[in-house]
Amino acid sequence: MLNLGRPAILFALLSLCAMSSSLMAWECCEEPSSNRLYVGAFGGGIYSNSNRVSQYGTAFFSELTSIGPLPIIAEGHLNETSSGFGGAQVGYEWSKPLCSGWSIAPAGELEVFFFKHKKKGHLINQTVVGLPEHDFSDSFHMNSNVILANVVLSINNDCFCGFTPYVGGGIGATRVSLHKADSLQIEPPEAGVNHFNSNRSDSTWAFAAQAKTGLRYNFCERFHIFAEYRYLYVDAANYILGATNYTTHVPTSPWNVKVKNVHYNAFAVGFQFDL
Numbered sequence: 001m002l003n004l005g006r007p008a009i010l011f012a013l014l015s016l017c018a019m020s021s022s023l024m025a026w027e028c029c030e031e032p033s034s035n036r037l038y039v040g041a042f043g044g045g046i047y048s049n050s051n052r053v054s055q056y057g058t059a060f061f062s063e064l065t066s067i068g069p070l071p072i073i074a075e076g077h078l079n080e081t082s083s084g085f086g087g088a089q090v091g092y093e094w095s096k097p098l099c100s101g102w103s104i105a106p107a108g109e110l111e112v113f114f115f116k117h118k119k120k121g122h123l124i125n126q127t128v129v130g131l132p133e134h135d136f137s138d139s140f141h142m143n144s145n146v147i148l149a150n151v152v153l154s155i156n157n158d159c160f161c162g163f164t165p166y167v168g169g170g171i172g173a174t175r176v177s178l179h180k181a182d183s184l185q186i187e188p189p190e191a192g193v194n195h196f197n198s199n200r201s202d203s204t205w206a207f208a209a210q211a212k213t214g215l216r217y218n219f220c221e222r223f224h225i226f227a228e229y230r231y232l233y234v235d236a237a238n239y240i241l242g243a244t245n246y247t248t249h250v251p252t253s254p255w256n257v258k259v260k261n262v263h264y265n266a267f268a269v270g271f272q273f274d275l
Helices: 001-029
Strands: 035-048 052-060 067-078 081-093 104-126 137-157 163-187 189-194 202-219 224-234 237-241 255-259 262-274
Touching: 052 104, 052 137, 067 137, 067 224, 081 137, 081 262, 104 163, 137 202, 137 224, 137 255, 163 237, 163 255, 189 224, 202 237
Parallel strands: none
Antiparallel strands: 035 081, 035 262, 052 067, 052 255, 067 104, 081 104, 104 137, 137 163, 163 189, 163 202, 202 224, 224 262, 237 255
């Protein structure tokens, strides 16, 4: 009986070993590996499209004239622009191993970045009655401070040799400040008259969203460098600029300037350090 039992005992031991090995392999695939808290910095070039702009106000001609108060509704496009930008980020990444050397790593990220550029545009007044055509040449120095909360997904494989492709997206807000705003009438020309002369600055918040994709490389264990493309959307925003105030010019109301939504394309390089 003892001899007959030995094969059964051996089979049972081999089965237990196989089950143990399978359990260990399953746990290896399911348990997360190295998570990381990181900080980073980045910079590059950012390029905007040509977007619409509107300028509203009232010119207070005397009631004694045939014109009277004259509404101004001038519309046009601002030019395409390019500039540099830079920023910083902090995030936390969870690594989730899969089988066959693959893993995915979702991350939550907070980042801020900054850029400034000058927008110019040709606006045509659509409401002139009893006067020649009035065209304006407007320009604005625009400073943009962007803050975004992102979700990023990275994909890893042992065969990538330290390279990690990733995609991400986020939403937030942009603080846009206009400085040195000019509105010059060019048709018919008015020499030396800036229609925003009494207040050439204003600031406001606008909704912002972005998508990005890039490639990251890990070296020296805790350091990473990356290169990426970003698309940034900034929603329309309204600004109140100063009334026209000259002794030689008809007074006006303050000007309401609406800058329509802007689309940006950006390319950046940067580095991350794991804390």
